[in-house]
Amino acid sequence: MAKLNRRLLGIEKARSATKDSCKLRPRAAELMPVMSLFLYSVTVGGHDLALILLLSPYVIFLLPSRLLYAFGFSSMRMSTHPMASPGSYQTTRSRVSRVGSKKPYINISRDRHKHTQFCQIFHSHCVSFNFIKFSTVFLHFESSYTNYIVDSWGLLLKLQTSLRWKYSIIFEATGSVLSLKNPKVIFVLGGPGSGKGTQCSNIVEHFGYTHLSAGDLLRAEIKSGSENGTMIQNMIKEGKIVPSEVTIKLLEKAIAENENDKFLIDGFPRNEENRAAFESVTGIVPEFVLFFDCPEEEMEKRLLGRNQGREDDNIDTIRKRFRVYMESSLPVIEYYKSKEKVRKIDAAKPVEEVFEAVKALFTPVNDKIFPLNKIYRCYLGVISVALNIYGLIFIRVWLKYWCGKEFTMRSVVDFM
Numbered sequence: 001m002a003k004l005n006r007r008l009l010g011i012e013k014a015r016s017a018t019k020d021s022c023k024l025r026p027r028a029a030e031l032m033p034v035m036s037l038f039l040y041s042v043t044v045g046g047h048d049l050a051l052i053l054l055l056s057p058y059v060i061f062l063l064p065s066r067l068l069y070a071f072g073f074s075s076m077r078m079s080t081h082p083m084a085s086p087g088s089y090q091t092t093r094s095r096v097s098r099v100g101s102k103k104p105y106i107n108i109s110r111d112r113h114k115h116t117q118f119c120q121i122f123h124s125h126c127v128s129f130n131f132i133k134f135s136t137v138f139l140h141f142e143s144s145y146t147n148y149i150v151d152s153w154g155l156l157l158k159l160q161t162s163l164r165w166k167y168s169i170i171f172e173a174t175g176s177v178l179s180l181k182n183p184k185v186i187f188v189l190g191g192p193g194s195g196k197g198t199q200c201s202n203i204v205e206h207f208g209y210t211h212l213s214a215g216d217l218l219r220a221e222i223k224s225g226s227e228n229g230t231m232i233q234n235m236i237k238e239g240k241i242v243p244s245e246v247t248i249k250l251l252e253k254a255i256a257e258n259e260n261d262k263f264l265i266d267g268f269p270r271n272e273e274n275r276a277a278f279e280s281v282t283g284i285v286p287e288f289v290l291f292f293d294c295p296e297e298e299m300e301k302r303l304l305g306r307n308q309g310r311e312d313d314n315i316d317t318i319r320k321r322f323r324v325y326m327e328s329s330l331p332v333i334e335y336y337k338s339k340e341k342v343r344k345i346d347a348a349k350p351v352e353e354v355f356e357a358v359k360a361l362f363t364p365v366n367d368k369i370f371p372l373n374k375i376y377r378c379y380l381g382v383i384s385v386a387l388n389i390y391g392l393i394f395i396r397v398w399l400k401y402w403c404g405k406e407f408t409m410r411s412v413v414d415f416m
């Protein structure tokens, strides 16, 4: 029970982080012109203009759904959903799927034990909400008295055990809690000792990303005394790649528990299996792959001089890691090259020079042409609103004195 509570707490945290990031969605930049037009129309422009604005597709469709989304409401339009039909469903530790179907639908996040149940859907409907679609499904469990609620965030709640059915909202996605968080992910790849960790620290400092090192997460798992600890330790000692399932679970948890939505995933994916499994489990496709290219002799020199007490920084393991890198990790880089996602950096240069090259990739094009800090951006926003209003007043005056017409939507349309 305590374990379940801890798990719930973690998911609850992920849920609030997701909601927080959603709250930021309707951007000021997006709202400003509409708000200024609206302000103008209710104060100076006349009621018919305000009415037309209120009836605009943006205000009718996008704004309410964005606001609802921001506040976590759901109900919108009902429709039928292929999944939401009576039938037999199988729940395992982390999935609910129709019996015989491989496609996972929800993250049920039950417990550590492989737990399979069979359930029957006896009522369901589907809700489409903006670009998200989820279904409300009542499940009848044939083999268990334990009932849970699974909501669209992958949240698990315990129902009264007297109830024999289960109410759940199935989020049509990849089956990961991360589907709603929709984080921005950059994979950081390169040989052992190429300087991935060093440069990630610089990126975190300058660009507000969260750094997740797959190697660090695995080492922390060993230290935590988890059941996988010994297996991970042995594999790292041998320079081998830990099974994807283990690493992905650690990454998923770290992303879900972090409030940030921008992540540098360092040292992952290390092989084709890592890559394919991560994409299919989380549904996340990287923005790009930052590839640190460095000759082996230089990497070897750096690793031998690292002095961080890492068990795998000895010449035997280093050689094994190089072999695994050439055989398993380079094909992943080739794969992303074919997708035009690789940004290659010459990592043999001194740290500062490497970071200059990295910085160029992270600096938005606008900032390169016209660097503005936040205060100047605010000024610019206020100026653009003022110009909007000024422009409208100008059109109004111009219409009245030169064309002899009142400024209504009709007169603007007639004029055009």
Ligand SMILES: Nc1ncnc2c1ncn2[C@@H]1O[C@H](COP(=O)(O)OP(=O)(O)OP(=O)(O)O)[C@@H](O)[C@H]1O
Residues within 6 Å of the ligand: 190, 191, 192, 193, 194, 195, 196, 197, 198, 199, 215, 267, 302, 303, 305, 306, 307, 347, 348, 349, 350, 351, 352, 354
């Ligand atoms: N450009 C550089 N020039 C010289 N030394 C560097 C450079 N970048 C990093 N180093 C040093 O090389 C060592 C390895 O760097 P770092 O830990 O960043 O590599 P890594 O790619 O993250 O390694 P691993 O894959 O083993 O975790 C560190 O001691 C670091 O200080």
Ligand SMILES: Nc1ccn([C@H]2C[C@H](O)[C@@H](COP(=O)(O)O)O2)c(=O)n1
Residues within 6 Å of the ligand: 192, 213, 214, 215, 216, 218, 235, 236, 239, 240, 241, 242, 243, 247, 266, 267, 268, 269, 270, 274, 312, 321
């Ligand atoms: N995706 C990954 C990342 C790392 N490992 C293991 C094997 C590596 O030798 C070790 C250290 O990683 P590093 O800190 O050098 O990035 O961790 C893995 O199995 N799978």
